[in-house]
Amino acid sequence: MSPAAGFARTLRAEWTKFRTVRGWVLGTVVAALLVPLLAAVSAAGSHASCDRNGVETACPEPPLGPDGHAVRDKFFFVHRTLDGDGSITVRLTSMSGIITYPPPDHDEIVPGLVPWAKAGVIVKASMEPGSSYAAVMVTGEHGVRMQHDYTGDVAGRPGGAPRWLRLTRAGETLTGYESADGRQWAEVAVVRLPDLPAEVEIGMFAASPGDLTVKQADLGGLIEQMRFTETTAVFDQVKVEGAAPGAWRHTDVSPTPGTNPGEVHHPGSAVESGGTFTVVGNGDIAPVGTDGGMAVELTLTGVLFALVVVVVVAVLFVTAEYRRGLVRVTLAASPRRGRVLAAKALVIGGVVFAAGLAASAVAMPVGKHLLRGNGNHVLPVPALTEVRVIAGVAALLAVSAVLALALGTLFRRSAAAVVTALALILLPHVLATASVLPVELSLWLLRVTPAAAFAVQQSIPEYPQVLDFYVPQGGYYPLPPWAGLGVLCCYAAFALALAVVRLKRRDA
Template sequence: MTARLLRAEWTKLRTVRGWMAGLAASSLLVLGLGLLFAAGGHSSCSQGPVEVPCPTPPLSRDGRAVEDRFFFVSRSLDGDGGITARVTAMNGQIRLPDATPGVRNVVSGVVPWAKAGIMVKESTKQGAAYAAVMVTGAHGVRMQHDFTEDVAGSAGGAPRWLRLTRTGETITGEESPDGRRWTTVGTARLTGLAHRVRIGLFAASPGDVRVVRNPLGGSASASRFTEVTATMDEVTVRGAGTGGTWSRDDIGVELGPDGNPHHPGAFVGNGGTFALTGTGDIAPDTSNGRIEHALTGVLIALVVVVAVMVSFATAEYRRGLIRTTLLAGPRRGRMAVAKAVVAGAATFAFALPATAVTPPLARGILRGNGVFTLPVGTLTEVRVVVGVAALLAVAAVLAVALGLLFRRGAAAAVAAITALVVPYVLATASILPDEVSRWLLRLTPAAGFAVQQSIPEYAHVIGHYAPAAGYFPLPPWAGFAVLCAYAVVALGLAAYRLERRDA
């Protein structure tokens, strides 16, 4: 019985040329707009007067793009060992927006995530595995490793004793207020860590991120130079092969047009006291392009899909076909479900090839134009591709449900577009404050767009984590579940009304 209902609905959908053309158009829109977007993206970097390809960010061991820029004073360590140091003070400077155009506005201060402490790193190469325990500007003592992992220690700042111990692949970070009573902050397991590693002191200070509201809609963030100078003493290094001299590495420093380092770090050793000056951050890269940028055409495809599916549901009322349909299959609720299933499945089948093909193609075009796309794991990419196709499919179900509920095409179309597209547009492209935008993307069906977010928020990395920048308030599948809940409730109401009302 159900199979026959499904077949009947599929026949109705399939045999109206406009609807099939609409579904095909929606899938071409995803592809076409994605490629258009990619073709329009260019980036170029200059070295003095010469234009050079932009440098690509370093990759960590797990293939993630990272920022790895800090000042490192280190010795070699073979096998097990450790380091102890006391961070006595942190000072620095922050560049603020120019008060007078063209005049640098620099104040002294330390940004909240400025960090200084001790580190074990596989090599001085950018992206190499590391574990570190550190004092931060305003977030207390932290133990971090492999760029994404972060554990909080005590809340106090400098002065503070820090100790890092390596045993095989395990590195333990400890802290102490006085150098006698030690508490463990965390342990990191760096699988496959080489026998010979670097061990030493480091300092880094991420850019000061300020968000400016754009009066034309949306907001923009700018990151400005900051620098930290950390004073450390009571430094002891334990272990085999640590007897050499300290080597100084300005990891990830860029050379300016004149060939000199741009914003160099510094190291001053005075007896047992060390002063390290560093800039930059040791963190995942969140500033480059994302795979979901290639799928922006989904928004426009969504309007087309909604229009097709509302028509699919309401055309029967306009033409009186609904009476024939209900005569042939008198169980009305089942008819509504069959219609929704056919609408969802057909939309998914049309959308999936487009959402699967577009990101890799766009990534290739962007690479040719010198634009780097942040790499993500296969599972994340599959989730984005399948999730966005499913987003369109669930939107189709919602559109059918609203069509059956309202019976009038125009009203149902406006309701569906207002529920799905308008909150997303308001949240990402208007002058609404970030907090209101987040609530819009929690409570409305537009929450489903969260499924496309490929780069998560990192609590230990400062950034502009707002819907306008592509960060959704709900986790991907939770946001998608909100959309599904709306679709299910609407379909339930439609089935109920269908049973109760004359057709």
């Protein structure tokens, strides 16, 4: 018999063994049902509303950018209409700002710029929040940048005001420049905006995102507070080519005017005097992180409970044979012991992957529908990202099952193998996401333990140009999605190799 035919026969025997044991099949079904059932229960109990002038209303949703991501689009804009090609050149002579501080000095307003405060020149497709744009700007601490369509960010030279800035448009192509003296210009970046209409708005802007503070709570956990900030930018030497003649228009661009209390007391403004423009703005032009809504992976919290069941089933798939003495029969029928363990791994991994894939594919749309029906905002993500989250969670369950199978072979005792598997996979994740450990320790656990695989469910990426608290408690993981899953795969492969060695060296 050829090796392939021999392995196929062993694989078929292990599959027959699995499907004829009612407890293993029932356990797999229970694990699969837990995911959509808990998604429905959790979503049905989650309600959200906002208080506007004493009236509970649905919370406003952030606008969507050109690529479908939720974005922030709040800034003060001094602008004119540009029909076709053209450019704007300015000198940003100064930037200043204010920051409100958290308790105990929360009533104190002090001067200062947050790192991503920004002011500069911008071309925007329309005044509609979320519309396409490109901008060249000076920031509070990150030098000159050229940003476009919310997620695009290119660094220029370091340093702040005074700085000359220029933005040119030629069809769909926008080019940003910077200069220290207005004579020697350096290109920052060239971007293409395919959806840019012929008629756009061109001008100067100022914005300032909130100041994020994080403190330890008395009973554990972390408390995040976002404080209102404001930027004042002074422009002169303003030169516009191609724009329509007439007075400059002043617009406080905002998707939800008045919803932020700070905006009510400190609205944006602009003053023009003798060719000098003083522009005051708050808010940000940037993508929204998990602080702006619920991530789609929150519909899959039932995976944690399904994981426990999957681990138990996978361990019993091998330890039951030792307990009943049937392993001798199995090895007599298939003397090549490594082949037997490989067949078991393929069966349990394949069954769990199929069950997890079906469960996640049902849980996510059901959970999203119920959450939105209860007034919650679920952050939109590209379809491919949703597919990756669903398939990745199924793979996480499947590889965890293989790891548990290998541990069951090593220990030959169900309790020891189950406890070890859960301690390796589930416990680090719970500790890292429950705010009971220091942040650095939490990040370390999610890099070096099998719990790193939970990164595969992260749907909202980190953005360097967005100030946020990028920690596991907020849904962010230190490794990229597939790299995190790869850590779990390495553990499973290593444990499986050790199990094969032990199976070959010890009597059944």
